[in-house]
Amino acid sequence: MIISSSNDYREAARRRLPPFLFHYIDGGAYAEYTLKRNVEDLSQIALRQRVLNDMSQLSLETKIFDETLSMPVALSPVGLTGMYARRGEVQAAVAADKKGIPFTLSTVSVCPIEEVTPAIQRPMWFQLYVLRDRGFMKNALERAKAAGCSTLVFTVDMPVPGARYRDAHSGMSGPNAAMRRYLQSFAHPHWAWNVGLLGRPHDLGNISKYLGKPTGLEDYIGWLGANFDPSISWKDLEWIRDFWDGPMVIKGILDPEDAKDAVRFGADGIVVSNHGGRQLDGVLSTTRALPAIADAVKGDLKILVDSGIRNGLDVVRMLAMGADLCMLGRAFVYALGAEGGQGVSNLLELIDKEMRVAMTLTGAKTIQDINSDCLVNLERLAK
């Protein structure tokens, strides 16, 4: 099939991957309202077209936490990425590295920290969940530091996992799940050969290393359910601070009051995120949450944002609403599932080109120039 946009990658991934994996990526929590609104609300943000400003010299370069990025984009942490392509974390990290942007490794990755960092030049970012097993958290932080990871992304919006009803239908969980996954793999021979067979081991790499024994998909679901910690509070983050002296970013902020607490705590950044609509269905889309958060804390820490960003126009919209950096979740995973690392590289080039068109036609020559002047205030127009 012809691929010319991120939506095409979604369709290509749907064809390539067994349904239990495609729907695990594509789905959200409960009735999936927030998942839909993330994309819809962002697409409604009207860019303000300006012309005849000599836009021949554009720069997408930006800086965050002393790192220079070729564009204001990073890859979000995504669990089980090594199931969507062979050693998928390594492939995605290499694509991000070639483009000059950060890759964030999930706690629950297939490839362990030590497998990914040697493949790339830039320092990797590492994402940590709050887990009951503090020994694992300490071990993971020490290993991330030893492997040269620069930034810790600490995810706080999963004190309990949200229910994803699609998973029970698709065979990710539910009755006879293992048998259904096995049969689906047979019907997707390209995936079965390339990833199912040659992509082994399908461990949760970071956790197996800590437990000293292999962990499979069944363990993943069980371990996650048993290990998330609903008792988490700001004081637990102090504990993390003792083990991490690099930049610390708190992921999963959706309210200005929590953003202010993150400033008081001394965080270097926040990710405005609803976990891609995978946790509490019915919460605000990040498009609607971001402006009030930016009003409350812009300049006090870096504002990163994800959930619903699918193309370069979306990146410009989020920056214009106050974000410093955008993170891509499903957008990169669809590309990876469809065409491996080359797909991710192609997607990043696509986003670069889309951003250039959006900047040219909104009159922004640099990333610093992207602000609310690049948007039309639709509410004012309606009056």
Ligand SMILES: Cc1cc2nc3c(=O)[nH]c(=O)nc-3n(C[C@H](O)[C@H](O)[C@H](O)COP(=O)(O)O)c2cc1C
């Ligand atoms: C399949 C999948 C797995 C994810 N796993 C993690 C994870 O391990 N840790 C984490 O902090 N966020 C995880 N997320 C959330 C992403 O980091 C990100 O917040 C979300 O995908 C952004 O929304 P978008 O997919 O609409 O861009 C996951 C998302 C998806 C789609």
